[in-house]
Amino acid sequence: MFGKKRASDSAARETRQLEVPPPAAFEIDASVQTDKGCVREINEDSGRMVRPADPRLLAEKGTLVVVADGMGGHSAGEVASQMAADIVSRLYYETRAEPGAALKRSVEEANRRIHEAAAEDEAKHGMGTTCTALALCQGRAHAAHVGDSRLYMLRAGQLYQLSEDHSAVNEMVKLGIITKEQARTHEDKNVILRALGTTPEVEVSVIEPFPVREGDRYLLCSDGLHDLVLENEIASILSESTDIHAAGERLIALAKERGGHDNITVGIIAIMPEGTAAAEAQDAPTTREVEAI
Ligand SMILES: [Mn+2]
Known part of the structure; x- marks a missing residue:
């Protein structure tokens, strides 16, 4: 009897321990900005932020930020x-x-459609793009990534690069042929090994979903930023700033002060205490607009 009771008590305790805690009360603030920089005639980067106005869709899929750098x-x-x-x-x-x-499926499908569009039009032959996407949903971060645009996380003052560049120089760094510092100025630094649109199928890297924490900052950026602004500078600008739009402006301004040789795109997401987020809700895009592409 006693043994049985103890067993059932312990089973109950285990069940309680396995229960997922309710999501912390926080809000998400997001901002995306792009700038053609100081040298290029046009801006071939794109950035997008979506926060559905529909509460059910917002609860189901959360807030999305996408950064893409075209070629x-x-x-x-x-x-x-x-x-x-x-x-x-x-x-x-x-x-x-x-x-x-x-x-992941959305990025794979984008690859197929860009590849088809490139095949159909001589002027677009060979076009491609990087794509780094982050969705914050139900208290968790989900990311998908192709190319050398990056995803960083700032947590407790520490900056972590969560994405891995699909680039020739990154392979050389991994093999120990060059250092990370040498990679910044290497003549092949613009050679990317994976892009959307250049092949019929693409391998999309995904980051295992993980719980976000209040105070986290997430940065998505094209190489126009991470080529020119060092990680310690990114960390201090993200830490110091409570206004993420202003932080994005500072990052872009710094890249431009240093020559701005490429287009620059930054997307920032902040996990804010409840009641403090500034971003307005944005309508989710409609199906009709997809067909118009
Ligand atoms: Mn670029």
């Missing part, structure tokens, strides 16, 4: 990065799957 002649890069931002931000909300799977 290809005659402004085809601009087309590719805009397609990536448009397609991923629509399909993510339309795909009936849990957030991580929906995000």
